[in-house]
Amino acid sequence: MKEIFFDNAFFGIFISLIAFKLGKDIFNKFKLPILNPILVALVIILSIMKIFDIPTSYYNKGGDILGFFIAPATVCLAIPLYKELESLKKHYKIILIGSLVGSITAIVSVLALGKLLHIQDVILLSFVPKSITTPIGIEVSKLLGGIPAITVFAIMVTGITGNIFAPFMLKLFKIENAIAKGLGIGISSHAVGTSKAIEMGEVEGAMSALSIVIAGIITIFIAPIILKIIW
Incomplete structure (x- = not known):
C-alpha cells in the first residue's frame, strides 16, 4: 500500500511544494527569521517521511526533478x-577582491x-x-574527492543560516x-542568502547575485591549490 501512494515522482514534487507553501505562510504570519520557509519546509518533509517510514528513494523520484531546475533558476539572478x-562596472575591483578574499576565507x-575537530578527511x-x-558545489566536491550528497546538505545549511x-x-x-552587504551575503551563503539580499535592495541583490558566480568560479580554481598548500 505504501508503494502505491509514495513510490512515484508525484509524491516528491507534491510534498515539496506544499511544505514550502506552508513554510512561506508561517513565515509571513510570524515574521521570525528562524522560521525561514526553506527550513520550515525541510522540517515538515523530514517529519512526514519519519512518521510514515518513507524511504528517501521514494522522495527522490520527485525531488530529483525539482533539483534539475536549480541551475536554470540560478540564471534568473542575471x-x-x-x-x-x-554600478558593477564602477566597482569591479572591489567586487573581484572581495570575492577572492571571501572565497579563500570560506x-x-x-x-x-575541520582539522581542529578531527573531522574525517572525506567529510571535510x-x-x-x-x-x-x-x-558548482557538487562539481567541486567531486573534484576534491568529497561526497556530493554531504556537500548539498552543507550548502543548504549554510544558505539557510546566512x-x-x-x-x-x-x-x-x-x-x-x-x-x-551584497558581497558578504552572496559569498557566504549563495542563492538562499541572496534572496535576503534582494529584500534589502536592488544593489544588495545585484552584488550578491554577482558574487555567487564569481565565488563559484574562484573556488573551482583555488580550492585544489589551497588543499595542496595546507592539507
Whole structure:
C-alpha cells in the first residue's frame, strides 16, 4: 500500500511544494527569521517521511526533478545584475577582491575548523564548497574527492543560516554600504542568502547575485591549490 501512494515522482514534487507553501505562510504570519520557509519546509518533509517510514528513494523520484531546475533558476539572478550593470562596472575591483578574499576565507576556515575537530578527511572535503551555489558545489566536491550528497546538505545549511542571520550580523558589525552587504551575503551563503539580499535592495541583490558566480568560479580554481598548500 505504501508503494502505491509514495513510490512515484508525484509524491516528491507534491510534498515539496506544499511544505514550502506552508513554510512561506508561517513565515509571513510570524515574521521570525528562524522560521525561514526553506527550513520550515525541510522540517515538515523530514517529519512526514519519519512518521510514515518513507524511504528517501521514494522522495527522490520527485525531488530529483525539482533539483534539475536549480541551475536554470540560478540564471534568473542575471535580472538584478542587468539592472545594476553600471554600478558593477564602477566597482569591479572591489567586487573581484572581495570575492577572492571571501572565497579563500570560506575554504581555509572550513579546513582549519575541520582539522581542529578531527573531522574525517572525506567529510571535510565535502564541506569545502559549502558557501557556493549547489550546481558548482557538487562539481567541486567531486573534484576534491568529497561526497556530493554531504556537500548539498552543507550548502543548504549554510544558505539557510546566512538567510536567517545576515541582517543581524550586518547590524552587529555596523555594515551599511550596499555593495559590502551584497558581497558578504552572496559569498557566504549563495542563492538562499541572496534572496535576503534582494529584500534589502536592488544593489544588495545585484552584488550578491554577482558574487555567487564569481565565488563559484574562484573556488573551482583555488580550492585544489589551497588543499595542496595546507592539507
